Amino acid sequence: MYLYGASGHGKVVAEIAEESNIIISAFIDLDENKSKLLEYSVIHDIPQSPIEVVISIGNNIVRKKIVYENTNFSYNALIHPAANISKRCKIAEGTVVMAGVSINSEVKIGKHCIINTNASVDHDCIIEDFVHISPNAALAGNVEVGEGTHVGIGASIIQGITIGKWCTIGAGTVIIKDVPDGATVVGNPGKIIKIK
Numbered sequence: 324m325y326l327y328g329a330s331g332h333g334k335v336v337a338e339i340a341e342e343s344n345i346i347i348s349a350f351i352d353l354d355e356n357k358s359k360l361l362e363y364s365v366i367h368d369i370p371q372s373p374i375e376v377v378i379s380i381g382n383n384i385v386r387k388k389i390v391y392e393n394t395n396f397s398y399n400a401l402i403h404p405a406a407n408i409s410k411r412c413k414i415a416e417g418t419v420v421m422a423g424v425s426i427n428s429e430v431k432i433g434k435h436c437i438i439n440t441n442a443s444v445d446h447d448c449i450i451e452d453f454v455h456i457s458p459n460a461a462l463a464g465n466v467e468v469g470e471g472t473h474v475g476i477g478a479s480i481i482q483g484i485t486i487g488k489w490c491t492i493g494a495g496t497v498i499i500k501d502v503p504d505g506a507t508v509v510g511n512p513g514k515i516i517k518i519k
């Protein structure tokens with residue numbers, strides 16, 4: 324497997340692959356100043372043959388762009404063995420689930436999401452493609468999160484809330500009302516500070 328993105332996030336993704344006994348061929352990164360990350364080489368020319376990849380980049384828009392630009396890539400979900408995942412949840416290709424995560428019954432998680440360390444996603448949540456749920460964020464039951472949204476570290480979202488596409492939920496924010504597309508929300512209770 325290749326990891327696309329030789330960064331801090333890439334290190335964490337590499338260690339999930341190692342824990343899962345998956346062999347890492349190399350990192351791919353267009354930054355020619357990077358030659359090695361952990362014990363792995365960083366290559367700058369994207370292979371054109373079919374390869375299996377996990378995109379190890381935290382930026383949601385960049386992950387989406389890479390998927391659309393590289394049709395020779397194939398993807399599987401990468402799940403840390405120390406994540407606690409319901410047998411009734413669905414996790415789509417390219418999504419990375421980190422250590423300590425809990426995902427409860429009948430949750431659906433889209434493609435190329437990051438469910439970061441110790442995040443908690445409760446029953447019946449629906450998370451669309453390219454979302455990042457940061458460390459220690461907690462989603463109560465029946466929460467929906469739209470494509471490309473970033474839920475910040477330690478944020479809490481009460482049950483039944485719908486968060487739109489490409490939103491940013493600030494670190495530690497408490498969401499008690501639905502959030503429209505493109506909104507940045509911070510504080511407790513969460514208030515919109517900008518809309519894209």
Ligand SMILES: CC(=O)SCCNC(=O)CCNC(=O)[C@H](O)C(C)(C)COP(=O)(O)OP(=O)(O)OC[C@H]1O[C@@H](n2cnc3c(N)ncnc32)[C@H](O)[C@@H]1OP(=O)(O)O
Pocket residue numbers: 439457458474475476491492493494495496507508509510516
């Ligand atoms: C493993 C990992 O590292 S995963 C990465 C996890 N990272 C995160 O969760 C980061 C989340 N990002 C944030 O919380 C950021 O502060 C953002 C995106 C919400 C806002 O960033 P910016 O758009 O740059 O806004 P800026 O810093 O200018 O702040 C605007 C106002 O909102 C306030 N504000 C910003 N973030 C927060 C927050 N999380 N909670 C409360 N208030 C906040 C600021 O104090 C400021 O208030 P003021 O106008 O009264 O001075």
